[in-house]
Amino acid sequence: MLRMLRVEFMKMQWPLVGLVVLLGPLIAVVLGLNPGAGAGAEAWKLAYGFATVRYAWLFYPLLAGVLAALVCRPEHMGGGWKQLLALPVSRSTVYGAKFFVLVGLLAVANLVFGAVFIVAEMAVGLSAADIPWSEMGPSLLGGWIAVLPLAAVQLWVSSRWKSFGAALALNVCLTLPAIFAAQSHEIGPWYPWAQPVLAMSGLGPSSAKGMALGLSMTTLWVVIGGGLAVALIGGLVTFARADVRQ
Amino acid sequence: MNELVVRTTGLTKRYGKRAVVDRLDLHVERGQIYGFLGLNGAGKTTTIRMLMGLIHPSSGSVELFGRPVPAERMAVMRRVGALVESPSYYAHLSGRENLRVIATLLDLPEKRIDEVLAIVRLTADAGRRAGDYSLGMKQRLGIAAALLGSPELVVLDEPTNGLDPAGIHEIRDLIRSMPREHGITVLVSSHLLAEIDQMATSVGVIHSGRLLFQGPIDDLRARSRGHVRIEVDRPDVALPLAGGLPLVAAEAGALVLDSLVPGDAARLVSALVGGGVAVYRVEERKRTLEEIFLELTGEGAVA
Structure with a gap:
């Protein structure tokens, strides 16, 4: 597995991946920037609420x-695929390594988001002393x-x-309704x-937005845990059984 | 019989109702260069993918080194190197980096990368992006990747596809040297008979998913029994004079006989001349492998 991970890092198109991981959060923060937001801890929280909503x-x-x-x-x-899967590596290792790299990159993206947010808000005048670490930390996680x-x-x-386009199109089609879905309690x-938006706003300081209020966090985690298990096992089984024809 | 490195039993792959590979019993012995011959779409690549565990058979089984695949694929694949269809490469990586990916997975030293690069003569271009390689260089990179793990069995699917004559020659020499210099058993597929003819010791002919012939290439050649054709001015007069000989046909202006022993040929010619028939030409026609191949596949198409 470690070797597989090393290989994944070797194969990655880093310039492209790096650009995406940096640029995505950057644009989100810039679009969600809330100028003229006063000062102090409350201003930070308000700004963070604005930023997470767009981003998450x-x-x-x-x-x-x-x-x-x-x-x-x-x-x-x-x-x-055909070269990789003809080697003495198991398909679950191949798939698992890709999943690890993917979630690793997503963690980095969240850290980038947090960092860019702080820098940007400081640039528009908020004080570093008031950064709401205790709220941002759990929210990002x-x-x-x-x-x-x-x-x-x-x-x-994928x-x-x-x-590439088809996978992306599906992603966009499923992401856009999230704006409405998140507002529905059902x-x-x-x-x-x-x-993501439910978790980030629910755990974070943006409770003022009321997004996740009234929802049991336990339910949310069960849904997330269950969804992760289903999607991961489903993907893995599909991948392990598939004929490699390309 | 030598150890069977590859053995399939009733190997079948169906897509819908169509059997792309149909009850194949493939036997490749250690040390052979086994030429897997068939027209495009005959089922070669599907068979090879099943050997590698990339495609799951509909029925039948695959054994490599006597171990079932895909059940024991992990243990067996360490001993196999493969180039499946068009060469695989990561375009944004250099040739060397491409090999390093595989070497890392197989836990091989950097030195081994240098060795295979030298074998396929890519050392000078190892630092260039694989995406910028010519087709021939990509093909050689694919062969280098197949050789990287010092395999006992190398499977090469159409390795000379798209190469120029010089490239074909080079790859052919390389394949021929594998059993001799490295003790490697080679399974090489091609749709070109001439190519298989020039490197294979054994051959399997596949057509519409069925194995029509399998055995030493010399056995395939032995099928090419010659014909003797005697051009004469009056076949009708000549015909009775050839009595007792294995006559195949009397066509316009010629007698066609199955192969003749020299004595029979001499007696027949002398009888013809004695009988007043003018003999214009005596020729022996051997069927080429090409014709045998066409005949085999023709039979296959009818069956």
């Missing part, structure tokens, strides 16, 4: 799809955990579909693409 609603789920596609792309492009099920779904799709907790 749209950019983070999209990022999961793009990165899943990028993780599989080297194999699809040059007939890598929660968002990452909440993105795992949909990362697993996207890896499932490992099967050769077309659908919200069940919709994978709505989980």
Whole structure:
């Protein structure tokens, strides 16, 4: 497994992946920047609420799809699957390594988001002394955990579909309704693409937005845990059984 | 019989109702260069993918080194190197980095990468992006990847596809040297008979998913029994004079006989001349392997 991970790092198209991981959160923060937001801890929290809503609603789920596609792309492009899977490596190792790299990149993206957010808000005048670490920390962690099920779904799709565009189109189609799903108490907790915004706002300081209020966190985690298990096992079984014909 | 390195039993792959590979019993012995011959779409690649555990058979089984695949694929694949269909490569990595990916998985030293690069003569271009390689260089990179783990069995699917004559020659020499210099058993597929003819010691002919012939290439050649054709001015007069000989046909202006022993040929010609028949030409026609191949596949198409 360690060797497989090393190999995944060797194969990655780093310039492209790096650009995506840096640029995604950056754009989200810049679009969500709330100028003229006064000062102090409350201003930080308010600004963070604005930023997470944009980021966790749209950019983070999209990022999961793009990165899943990028993780599989080297194999699809040059007939890598048939060479890789003819080697003495198990298919679950191959798939597992890709999932690890994917969730690792998503963790990095969240850290980048946090860092860019802090820098940006300081640039518009907020004080470093008031950074709401205790709220941002759990929020960033929660968002990452909440993105795992949909990362697993996207890896499932990307490992099967050769077309980068098709996997991405599906991702966009499923991400956009998250805006509505997250507002619904019935659908919200069940919709994978709505989980990041629910988790980030629910655990974080943006309770003022009221997004996750009234929802049991336990339910959310059970849905996330269950969704992750289903998507990961489903993807793995599909991958292990598939005929490699490309 | 030598140890069977590859053995399939009733190997079948169906897509819908169509059997792409149909009850194949493939036997490759250690030390052979086994030429797997068939037209495009005959089922060669599907068979090879099943050997590698990439495709699951609909029925039948595969054994490599006597071990079942895919059940014991992990243990067996360490001993197998493969180039399946078009060469695989990561376009954004250099040739050397491509090999390093595989070497890392197989836990091989960097030195081994240098060795295989030298074998396929890519050392000078090892630092270039594989995406910028010519088709021939990609093909050689694929062969280098197949050789990397010092395998006992190398499976090469159409390794000379798309190469220029010089490249074909080079690859052919390389394949021929494998059993001799490295003790490697080779399974090489091609749709070109001439190519198999020039390197294989054994041959399997596949057509529409069925194995039509399998055995030493000399046995395939032995099928090419010659015909003797005697051009004469009056076949009708000549015909009775050839009584007792294995006559195949009397066509316009010629007698066609199954192969003749020299004595029979001399007696027949002398009888013809004595009987007043003008003999214009006596020729022996051997069927080429090409014709045998066409005949085999023709039979296959009818069956």
